[in-house]
C-alpha cells in the first residue's frame with residue numbers, strides 16, 4: 193500500500209460523512225490531518241529542519257499546560273505549533289535550502305511566510321483554530337517582530353507561546369553553518385529576551401519546564417523516544433520514523449546517501465551503505481502514524497464549540513496585502 197493509500201484509508205476511517213447535514217466536528221479529524229499533511233510536506237523541503245514541527249508542537253503543549261491553560265486551549269496551541277510554518281511553501285528552495293547565512297534580501301523573503309500562511313489558510317473551516325500561530329508567531333512584545341510589528345498583548349497568546357517554542361527549537365537544532373546550542377545556553381538566551389523578544393510571564397513558565405527536565409526528551413528528537421540522526425556525509429537530519437525496523441533503508445534527501453538501520457543501544461542507528469537513492473527513494477515519506485496520533489490527541493480535547501469558535505484565542509488583525 194503506498195503512502196497516499198494509507199493516508200486516504202486513515203482519513204476516511206472514523207469519519208462518517210453526512211452529505212445532507214455536514215458537521216464540522218465530525219470532519220475535524222480529516223480536516224486537521226490534511227492541514228498537517230501539507231505542513232509536513234512543506235517541512236520536508238528543508239533537509240535541516242526534520243522534526244521541527246513536532247518539537248514546537250510538543251513544547252507549545254507543555255508550555256500551555258504549565259501556564260495553567262485548559263486541556264482544550266493546550267490542544268489548540270499544540271496544533272498551532274505543528275502548523276505555524278505552513279506559509280514556508282512560498283519561500284523558494286534557493287533560500288529555504290541555502291547552506292550559508294541568509295543575506296538581508298533573502299531574509300526579507302523568509303519574512304513573507306507568516307502572511308503567506310494566513311492567506312493559505314483563509315477560508316479553511318478550521319483556520320481560526322490556528323491562525324494566530326500561523327500568522328503571528330514572529331511578532332514580539334517589543335514591536336520588533338513581523339509581519340505587523342504588534343506590541344505586548346496585541347500579540348495573541350497562542351502566537352506568544354509558539355514564538356518562544358519556535359525560537360528555542362531553532363537555537364537547539366543544528367544548522368549547516370553552526371551546531372545546535374545546549375539546552376542551558378538556549379534557555380539563557382530566552383531569559384535575556386524576556387519582555388523584549390519573549391513574553392515576560394510565558395518566559396518564566398518556559399524556564400520552569402527546563403528546570404523540571406521536561407524539555408530534554410524533546411530536544412533533538414523527531415518523535416517521542418526517537419532521537420534525530422545526522423547524515424555523516426553532508427550534515428542534515430535523518431528522521432527515523434517509529435515503525436521502522438532493523439534492515440530498513442533510509443536516505444538523506446540532501447546528498448541522496450543510502451543508510452541501513454541497525455539495532456543500537458537506543459533504538460536504531462543509520463549506517464551508510466555507500467549506495468545512493470533513486471528518485472523514488474528520495475520522495476519525502478509522510479509519517480502517517482505521527483500525524484494520526486497528534487490529531488487524535490488534539491481532537492480528544494476539543495469540543496464542537498472549540499472547532500466552531502470564531503475567535504479561538506484572541507483577536508487576529510487583518511494582515512497586509
Ligand SMILES: [Fe+2]
Nearest residue numbers: 276277305329
Ligand atoms: Fe516561522
Ligand SMILES: [Fe+2]
Nearest residue numbers: 244276277358
Ligand atoms: Fe518555525
